[in-house]
Amino acid sequence: MKTCLVVDDSKVIRKVARHILETLDFTVSEACDGREALQACMASMPDVILLDWNMPVMSGMDFLRALREADVPRRAKVVFCTTENGMAYIRAAIEAGADEYVMKPFDRETLESKLQIVGMA
Template sequence: MKTCLVVDDSKVIRKVARHILETLDFTVEEAGDGQEAMTACLSEVPDVILLDWNMPVMSGIEFLRELGHTTLPRRPKVVFCTTENDTAHIRAAIDAGADEYVMKPFDRDTLESKLQLVGVA
């Protein structure tokens, strides 16, 4: 079964994402900020990370940059999931290593298509 780490400071978003991902046969772990996500990745590398941009402690973009400097056995796919939709934010996310970008609010079909684009669905 494929694994997904949902990283968002909103419990509601994590719950919605978990529900959608579980219907797509993913095992889901959650983190409330980028630091928790880094700890989780160092413990066990997920297949894909659904990553929020704006979070306390360590933002999504900071997490993504740090992830690029780690020596994980393999690199998880990263889908940025945020309300930031301007070109500058999208470019920054891709430049930092994001594989895909999805806007909040998202639904099952949108998330599934993004996961297919990165090769994990």
């Protein structure tokens, strides 16, 4: 079964994402900030990471840079999930190593199509 780590400081977003991902046959784990997510990835790398941009402790961008610089045996697909919709944000996310980008609020159809793009659905 595919695994997904949902990283968001909003409990509601994590719950919604978990529900959608579980209907898509993912095993889901959660982290409430980038530092917690990085620790989770070092312990066990998920197949895909659904990543919020704006979080306390460690932002999504800081997490992504740290993850891409880490010496890990395999690379997780990263889908940024945020309210930031400017082209500069999208470009910065892709340049930092994100594989895809989804806008909040999202629905099952939108998330599933983004997962298909990165080869995870």
